[in-house]
Amino acid sequence: MNILDYPDREMLAIDLANHLAGELEAALLTHETVTMAVPGGTTPGPVYDSLCAADVDWHRVIVLPTDERCVPQTDLRSNARLIGERLLVNRASAARFLPLYVEGAEPEDCLAEIEATLVPNLPISVLVLGMGADMHTASLFPGMPGLEAALDGDAPALAVARPQTQPEARITLTGPVLDGALSKHLIIYGEAKRAALERAISMPPEEAPITAVLDGITIHWAE
Numbered sequence: 001m002n003i004l005d006y007p008d009r010e011m012l013a014i015d016l017a018n019h020l021a022g023e024l025e026a027a028l029l030t031h032e033t034v035t036m037a038v039p040g041g042t043t044p045g046p047v048y049d050s051l052c053a054a055d056v057d058w059h060r061v062i063v064l065p066t067d068e069r070c071v072p073q074t075d076l077r078s079n080a081r082l083i084g085e086r087l088l089v090n091r092a093s094a095a096r097f098l099p100l101y102v103e104g105a106e107p108e109d110c111l112a113e114i115e116a117t118l119v120p121n122l123p124i125s126v127l128v129l130g131m132g133a134d135m136h137t138a139s140l141f142p143g144m145p146g147l148e149a150a151l152d153g154d155a156p157a158l159a160v161a162r163p164q165t166q167p168e169a170r171i172t173l174t175g176p177v178l179d180g181a182l183s184k185h186l187i188i189y190g191e192a193k194r195a196a197l198e199r200a201i202s203m204p205p206e207e208a209p210i211t212a213v214l215d216g217i218t219i220h221w222a223e
C-alpha cells in the first residue's frame with residue numbers, strides 16, 4: 001500500500017487524472033479494449049473533470065461504476081448520473097458505459113446482464129475507489145447482510161439490501177472483481193478518513209471492507 005500526499009485536492013485531481021490517462025493508454029497498447037471502474041460519492045468529481053479531457057482512445061475504454069444506488073439515473077444519488085455528467089463528457093464521451101442498475105428493475109434482476117457484459121471485459125485494468133469513514137468501499141459496508149458473499153463470492157456483482165446507513169438498495173462489484181484489478185487507486189480526503197484507513201489495516205474485511213482491496217493499491221490523500 002503506497003500513500004501519496006498532495007498539497008491540496010486540486011493538485012490531487014489533476015495529477016491523478018493524468019496518471020489514470022497514462023495507465024489507460026498503456027493498457028491500450030496491449031489490449032483492444034480496457035475496463036475502468038470508478039466510484040460515486042462526493043470525492044471523485046474533480047478527478048473526472050480533469051480526466052474527461054485526456055487524450056485517450058476513449059472509444060476503446062469501457063467505464064462502469066464500482067457500485068450503484070438503485071435509483072433513477074435522474075436522481076442526484078445516481079452514480080451513473082455523476083459519471084455521465086462529470087466523466088463521460090468531452091473526449092471521454094466516446095467511452096462505452098456499462099450501467100449496473102436498470103431503472104424500474106429489481107436489483108437482483110440486473111445481475112445477469114451485468115455478468116454477461118462485464119465478465120468478458122475482466123479483469124478491470126484501472127480501478128478507482130472511494131472510502132467511507134466507516135471503512136466501506138464501493139457498496140461493501142461493514143456488517144451488511146450478504147457481506148461475506150460480496151467479499152468472497154464468485155459472482156462479479158451482487159445486489160445488497162439497503163445498508164443501515166444508506167437510504168436505498170445498492171448493486172456492488174464484489175471483492176474479488178475489485179481486488180483483481182490490474183491497477184488500483186483509492187482517493188480519500190481529510191484526517192478522519194486517513195485515520196480510519198490506518199485503523200482498517202489491522203482489522204478483518206468483515207469489519208473494514210476496504211482491507212479486501214488494499215493489496216498493491218495506491219492511496220491518494222489530501223486534507
Ligand SMILES: O=C(O)[C@H](O)[C@@H](O)[C@H](O)[C@H](O)COP(=O)(O)O
Pocket residue numbers: 039040041042043044066067068069079129130131132136137138139
Ligand atoms: O456509491 C458511492 O457513494 C461510492 O461508490 C462509495 O463507495 C463512496 O466511494 C464512498 O461512500 C465515499 O463517498 P464520498 O466520496 O462521498 O465520501
